Amino acid sequence: MKYAVIIEKAENNYSAYVPDLPGCVATGKTREETAQNMREAIAFHLEGLREDGIPIPEPQTSAEFVEV
Secondary structure, X not given: OOOOOEEEEOOOOEEEEXXXXXXXXXXXXXXXXXXXXXXXXXXXXXXXXHHOOOOOOOOOXXXXXXXX
């Protein structure tokens, strides 16, 4: 499955979240580190859902860049 990940620049680092997986977040010093940490966070989050018998949400969110 592919989930949309939102990565935002903070003052001293980056943070990320997955709109389709509430509570699944990660941070890092660089975009690359944040993306890697997010991959690990998603895997951990999905593992927890499976262990708790909660259905895995299907990816619903998509992203588009719009030139203005």
